[in-house]
Amino acid sequence: MEYQHIIYHPGKVARVILNRPQYLNAQSWQMREEMDDAFKRAVADDETGAIVLSGAGEHFSSGHDISTPEDRAYREAHGHARTDRMGRYADMRQITLENTLRWRNLPKPGSRNRMSI
Secondary structure: OOOOOEEEEOOOEEEEEEOOHHHOOOEOHHHHHHHHHHHHHHHHOOOOOEEEEEEOOOOOOOOEOOOOHHHHHHHHHOOOOOOOHHHHHHHHHHHHHHHHHHHHOOOOOOHHHOOOO
16 A cells, blocks of 8 residues: 555554644544554564554644545545445444554554563
């Protein structure tokens, strides 16, 4: 996946940088998909022991993007602008709840990466 809303730096400490400073790093639908992909890449990389999430510019993140024309256009172009109640619920559950739970439960840093003392 090519990233447009984040910057990803792999390594021993992988860095995921939110990169929409013009919107105070508001998390667009596209950004959240890119974050999910970057986290999966970092978890799959045996060299990565930890993942750091940060934001470009002066702000970490102002939260979810709920109003920019860019985000609306992306959702429409990618089939995430359903208007039926259950379809909208399923879309929002996937991009907000399921992503967040998956990110919260990332296995890095994990016990297999810790050194014995």
